Amino acid sequence: xxxxxxxxxxxxxxxxxxxxxxxxxxxxxxxxxxxxxxxxxxxxxxxxxxxxxxxxxxxxxxxxxxxxxxxxxxxxxxxxxxxxxxxxxxxxxxxxxxxxxxxxxxxxxxxxxxxxxxxxxxxxxxxxxxxxxxxxxxxxxxxxxxxxxxxxxxxxxxxxxxxxxxxxxxxxxxxxxxxxxxxxxxxxxxxxxxxxxxxxxxxxxxxxxxxxxxxxxxxxxxxxxxxxxxxxxxxxxxxxxxxxxxxxxxxxxxxxxxxxxxxxxxxxxxxxxxxxxxxxxxxxxxxxxxxxxxxxxxxxxxxxxxxxxxxxxxxxxxxxxxxxxxxxxxxxxxxxxxxxxxxxxxxxxxxxxxxxxxxxxxxxxxxxxxxx
Amino acid sequence: xxxxxxxxxxxxxxxxxxxxxxxxxxxxxxxxxxxxxxxxxxxxxxxxxxxxxxxxxxxxxxxxxxxxxxxxxxxxxxxxxxxxxxxxxxxxxxxxxxxxxxxxxxxxxxxxxxxxxxxxxxxxxxxxxxxxxxxxxxxxxxxxxxxxxxxxxxxxxxxxxxxxxxxxxxxxxxxxxxxxxxxxxxxxxxxxxxxxxxxxxxxxxxxxxxxxxxxxxxxxxxxxxxxxxxxxxxxxxxxxxxxxxxxxxxxxxxxxxxxxxxxxxxxxxxxxxxxxxxxxxxxxxxxxxxxxxxxxxxxxxxxxxxxxxxxxxxxxxxxxxxxx
Amino acid sequence: xxxxxxxxxxxxxxxxxxxxxxxxxxxxxxxxxxxxxxxxxxxxxxxxxxxxxxxxxxxxxxxxxxxxxxxxxxxxxxxxxxxxxxxxxxxxxxxxxxxxxxxxxxxxxxxxxxxxxxxxxxxxxxxxxxxxxxxxxxxxxxxxxxxxxxxxxxxxxxxxxxxxxxxxxxxxxxxxxxxxxxxxxxxxxxxxxxxxxxxxxxxxxxxxxxxxxxxxxxx
Numbered sequence: 001x002x003x004x005x006x007x008x009x010x011x012x013x014x015x016x017x018x019x020x021x022x023x024x025x026x027x028x029x030x031x032x033x034x035x036x037x038x039x040x041x042x043x044x045x046x047x048x049x050x051x052x053x054x055x056x057x058x059x060x061x062x063x064x065x066x067x068x069x070x071x072x073x074x075x076x077x078x079x080x081x082x083x084x085x086x087x088x089x090x091x092x093x094x095x096x097x098x099x100x101x102x103x104x105x106x107x108x109x110x111x112x113x114x115x116x117x118x119x120x121x122x123x124x125x126x127x128x129x130x131x132x133x134x135x136x137x138x139x140x141x142x143x144x145x146x147x148x149x150x151x152x153x154x155x156x157x158x159x160x161x162x163x164x165x166x167x168x169x170x171x172x173x174x175x176x177x178x179x180x181x182x183x184x185x186x187x188x189x190x191x192x193x194x195x196x197x198x199x200x201x202x203x204x205x206x207x208x209x210x211x212x213x214x215x216x217x218x219x220x221x222x223x224x225x226x227x228x229x230x231x232x233x234x235x236x237x238x239x240x241x242x243x244x245x246x247x248x249x250x251x252x253x254x255x256x257x258x259x260x261x262x263x264x265x266x267x268x269x270x271x272x273x274x275x276x277x278x279x280x281x282x283x284x285x286x287x288x289x290x291x292x293x294x295x296x297x298x299x300x301x302x303x304x305x306x307x308x309x310x311x312x313x314x315x316x317x318x319x320x321x322x323x324x325x326x327x328x329x330x331x332x333x334x335x336x337x338x339x340x341x342x343x344x345x346x347x348x349x350x351x352x353x354x355x356x357x358x359x360x361x362x363x364x365x366x367x368x369x370x371x372x
Numbered sequence: 373x374x375x376x377x378x379x380x381x382x383x384x385x386x387x388x389x390x391x392x393x394x395x396x397x398x399x400x401x402x403x404x405x406x407x408x409x410x411x412x413x414x415x416x417x418x419x420x421x422x423x424x425x426x427x428x429x430x431x432x433x434x435x436x437x438x439x440x441x442x443x444x445x446x447x448x449x450x451x452x453x454x455x456x457x458x459x460x461x462x463x464x465x466x467x468x469x470x471x472x473x474x475x476x477x478x479x480x481x482x483x484x485x486x487x488x489x490x491x492x493x494x495x496x497x498x499x500x501x502x503x504x505x506x507x508x509x510x511x512x513x514x515x516x517x518x519x520x521x522x523x524x525x526x527x528x529x530x531x532x533x534x535x536x537x538x539x540x541x542x543x544x545x546x547x548x549x550x551x552x553x554x555x556x557x558x559x560x561x562x563x564x565x566x567x568x569x570x571x572x573x574x575x576x577x578x579x580x581x582x583x584x585x586x587x588x589x590x591x592x593x594x595x596x597x598x599x600x601x602x603x604x605x606x607x608x609x610x611x612x613x614x615x616x617x618x619x620x621x622x623x624x625x626x627x628x629x630x631x632x633x634x635x636x637x638x639x640x641x642x643x644x645x646x647x648x649x650x651x652x653x654x655x656x657x658x659x660x661x662x663x664x665x666x667x668x669x670x671x672x673x674x675x676x677x678x679x680x681x682x683x684x685x686x687x688x689x690x691x692x693x694x695x696x
Numbered sequence: 697x698x699x700x701x702x703x704x705x706x707x708x709x710x711x712x713x714x715x716x717x718x719x720x721x722x723x724x725x726x727x728x729x730x731x732x733x734x735x736x737x738x739x740x741x742x743x744x745x746x747x748x749x750x751x752x753x754x755x756x757x758x759x760x761x762x763x764x765x766x767x768x769x770x771x772x773x774x775x776x777x778x779x780x781x782x783x784x785x786x787x788x789x790x791x792x793x794x795x796x797x798x799x800x801x802x803x804x805x806x807x808x809x810x811x812x813x814x815x816x817x818x819x820x821x822x823x824x825x826x827x828x829x830x831x832x833x834x835x836x837x838x839x840x841x842x843x844x845x846x847x848x849x850x851x852x853x854x855x856x857x858x859x860x861x862x863x864x865x866x867x868x869x870x871x872x873x874x875x876x877x878x879x880x881x882x883x884x885x886x887x888x889x890x891x892x893x894x895x896x897x898x899x900x901x902x903x904x905x906x907x908x909x910x911x912x913x914x915x
Contacts, residue, residue, distance in 0.1 A: 003799065004803060004806060004807070007792065007794050007795045007799060008792075008794065010794045011792075011793065011794035061510055062510075075532075077503060077511040077530060078510075078511070104535070111535075111536075157436075157437075157533060158436050158437025158438075158497065158533065159437060191436070192436030192437035192438075192532070193436070194439065274790055275790070275792060277790075278784075278786075278790045278804075279803070279804055279807055280751075280775065280778075281749070281751055281778060281784045282778065282779065282783070282784060282804035282808075282849065282850070283775050283776065283777075283778040283779020283780065283804060283808045283853070284775060284779070284804060284807045284808045285771070285772045285775040285776075285808070286771060286772070286775075287772075288807045288808055288809070289807075292807060365751055366746055366751050366752045369746075369751075369786065369790075370742070
């Protein structure tokens with residue numbers, strides 16, 4: 001059968017190209033959507049787990065607004081008093097409690113996120129840093145401001161501090177690349193937040209007892225204890241509404257693809273009516289004709305699907321990378337997505353060919369052969 | 373006087389105890405009181421003599437870079453006598469007062485184009501904005517003019533260096549309001565008002581708002597507030613129901629002193645009150661929309677009540693019916 | 697194989713617009729017969745051919761193949777008959793321009809699920825003298841050659857009856873002569889029943905018997 005389809009395709013290159021394009025557009029949109037969603041999910045997941053904490057202590061207030069501010073490196077007006085730290089550390093099962101004060105300040109004149117913390121940060125971040133001293137600068141900041149180790153940073157907001165850069169981090173592909181890490185004292189001084197913390201990152205000694213540790217910590221005044229995974233889920237919920245819109249757009253693209261293909265095929269059936277007439281005159285049954293057209297459509301859809309996947313891949317490379325949470329989200333590509341797209345392409349192809357194929361099968365040979 | 377936080381807290385506790393003792397001598401104040409609306413022909417007005425408590429307790433204000441400063445409200449007079457009655461004043465007046473005492477270094481000007489006081493420099497830095505909330509509330513990235521936000525006892529105020537882009541948007545928003553008001557000969561017509569519940573939405577366009585002197589204890593006569601929007605809608609026959617309640621205190625909050633909208637209906641738009649429901653408000657409009665609180669699931673305007681938010685001439689105001 | 701038409705009439709359209717293309721036509725054709733049907737355009741001769749070939753059903757009267765009436769047969773069964781027992785050739789050839797001669801002949805066989813299609817196709821092209829043109833496309837062939845491909849296609853599955861509607865109508869006299877000679881030899885060598893419909897009396901004379909058709913009736 002395939003040689004028949006190939007020969008017909010050669011004769012009608014433009015028609016074939018249009019059908020393939022119709023399917024490819026829908027598939028490309030779907031592929032881009034899948035890749036970008038997965039990318040955002042993974043980036044959020046990575047951000048949250050990159051915090052290194054399995055309990056996040058935040059001030060009272062909306063937890064995911066506070067976490068978002070923490071991830072974006074801005075101040076959120078609510079703070080935990082630093083004198084709560086000893087009590088936190090003394091809670092059973094708390095292995096590490098890392099105090100953190102963040103906010104945006106002018107670093108060498110540029111508004112940048114300043115992340116104040118103690119050397120305990122080294123215990124929860126996978127950096128290859130031996131000592132936490134001076135300023136540890138994220139790779140993006142270093143590149144943007146043209147910084148090298150040994151340079152002195154002028155960090156200023158309400159007060160000014162000069163801090164030498166002791167290390168520039170390797171790219172982490174996460175938010176840390178956009179932060180300047182300094183001591184708690186420097187950050188608090190510059191940000192005008194004396195003895196105030198934006199958050200405390202807690203890691204428990206025994207993971208299985210995390211839940212009870214979390215409730216103990218949560219009972220302390222001025223503090224709420226949040227598991228990062230909770231925040232992740234809630235942020236994903238926020239993203240879900242964005243995703244609804246993207247799904248709607250994809251749905252529209254796919255429907256457009258179906259309608260284009262259906263239209264193109266219906267026109268093709270009309271144009272080929274004499275060919276169909278001859279085939280029937282020479283003994284093909286209605287079913288033979290039906291199957292020919294459906295198979296043609298199937299092959300075209302597979303091709304359209306493949307083209308769509310490639311086009312979708314290329315499109316994601318050109319789309320902006322931010323997800324609206326101020327996070328970088330590189331698209332994730334997987335074989336599963338390719339498979340999903342091909343299946344959708346085939347379904348679209350078959351669905352849109354059913355009506356035209358039936359019309360083809362029902363073509364009365366005698367009518368077409370009488371035309372001169 | 374620059375005092376440590378714990379000392380200020382201690383004084384506040386003393387203040388509260390005193391207040392409680394004082395209160396106990398008086399007839400017990402009602403926590404919530406329904407306020408009927410008088411409809412005299414087409415004019416609506418509030419028939420009440422209720423007044424809120426004038427600030428009398430030591431207050432505190434956080435000025436980033438300077439710390440937490442205390443102030444005595446009885447020593448403060450307003451720089452906006454066109455807006456406030458004697459005894460009432462704004463967040464900005466606290467700063468002026470602290471400057472007069474030499475505790476901060478403030479340079480400011482009244483910007484005619486924006487019709488508000490603007491901080492030029494504070495402690496030699498520029499680009500300041502503020503956020504505030506009353507007792508029991510939370511910071512919600514206010515865009516109310518700093519010299520219009522009334523001060524109450526127990527309030528939290530923070531003055532900080534704002535993101536330049538946001539500050540610019542806020543000033544652009546103020547300018548727009550003044551221009552809009554001037555172009556309608558000083559009257560205030562709001563291009564778009566939205567009433568929203570969890571399932572329904574109603575839009576009003578180009579509504580003229582007039583003053584009803586809802587808080588004669590705080591504001592001068594003729595001052596327009598958010599609450600006047602609802603009363604004006606009612607007068608124009610666009611609201612079929614408006615129920616107000618005066619609350620002086622609430623669970624855990626000793627001082628509320630404001631009007632709460634506990635019932636509203638406009639024809640088919642009639643959200644149900646299942647328990648503690650209230651109509652909140654939020655300013656809106658193209659210039660300012662991206663610079664409001666990122667909270668979209670609730671408008672945290674529960675505590676700056678409609679009767680205390682003076683308006684100039686906003687592009688849009690959105691009302692949300694929420695049940696707590 | 698034998699096809700019999702008994703008082704077959706065919707009408708097109710309805711009501712006032714109804715037009716009888718054929719009126720009470722009766723005829724018999726068997727393998728080995730060489731029949732020509734002559735008449736002016738619009739006389740109904742093509743309609744007669746189509747009904748003979750089970751491409752069309754009569755409005756009145758009956759058609760039988762080997763004494764079996766066809767009115768009870770399904771479209772599928774009729775298709776099978778056309779596939780295995782009858783071959784068609786038309787004036788316009790109706791070849792697929794993007795396929796080679798071999799592919800054109802193979803096409804209906806492939807589609808209808810006939811086994812050893814390729815063998816049969818090359819044999820058929822051989823029989824019409826085009827074994828050197830297996831890989832040529834219609835563009836690379838003359839009108840006569842194209843018609844011979846069409847004949848090969850009609851013959852590929854070894855039918856008992858070949859029905860040709862104006863097979864020389866688009867050809868010059870030389871090519872037309874060649875096609876007619878081919879039909880004669882096919883009839884004699886294979887005992888293939890042939891019915892040729894034409895308006896040309898010279899063409900008609902090539903056949904053993906001639907039927908005249910005028911205004912839908914056999915004279």
